Amino acid sequence: MDQGDFSRLSESMTEFVQSRTKLTVGPLHRPPILSKTQLGLILVLLLISAPFVAKKIFSGETFLHDPKIWLSGAVFVYFFSVSVAMHNIIRKMPMFLLDRNNPNTLIFFYQGSGMQLGAEGFTVGSLYTIVGLLLAFVTHLLVYVKNSKTKRGAMLFAIIVSFWAVQKVVFLDNWKTGYWIRG
Known part of the structure; x- marks a missing residue:
């Protein structure tokens, strides 16, 4: 049988049996899903x-x-958008590749702008989501904190983590494309 015939299993099997044996196969009985x-x-x-x-x-x-459900959905849609997940699904991009030189290791980041692996998109999406959540924390929650030292500490933490995340995204882009940003 052809590999493409497996999509219609029972019909293709009856056609295959009829063509090979010249026997007639009775009608296929398909009971309903629910009685x-x-x-x-x-x-x-x-x-x-x-x-x-x-x-x-x-x-x-x-x-x-529940606003928490909507918040979770919005964060998921944001992550799904910035991680280029739809592009990876449509193009059937693999999450990783096997290394040709050493088959025991996996490649999660492919150097060169011609191809992007799924792990790269999820990594960049995670870094963007971290920055977005920290920005939402600073603008929506931190304004209600009364203690100024706590505010400063949280702001310093948010700035350091955001700077680190953006730096990693820029480094990955520079590494992939070969174009370096100079200040």
Whole structure:
């Protein structure tokens, strides 16, 4: 059988058997995913739970009303965007490669601007996300702190970590492309 025929398993197998043996194969019987009893049980459970679900929705107690869920979703979308994950998925980029010189080692960063591995994107995305979360911390949470020494310490920490993360991203870009930024 052709490798492409495995996508339609039962139909391609019956065609294969019919073409090789000249026998007729009866019609394929495909039972439904859910039986009538299961569908009835699901319908009864939905009808029983509908008032309770409606009460939760109207009182605003669902997980969609929780700001932490929305914050987590926003951070995930931000990370997914800056890590070039969609590009890696569409182009089917591998996370890493085997080293040709030493098959026991893995290459996570590919030098040269012609190709990017998945690990590179996730690393840069993580560094960008760290900077973004520190900026959100400084602008949204640190303003409520009363102690000035604590504010200064947190600001110094945020600046040092952000500087380190940006420095690593710039270094990785310089290493990949060969273009160096000079001050």
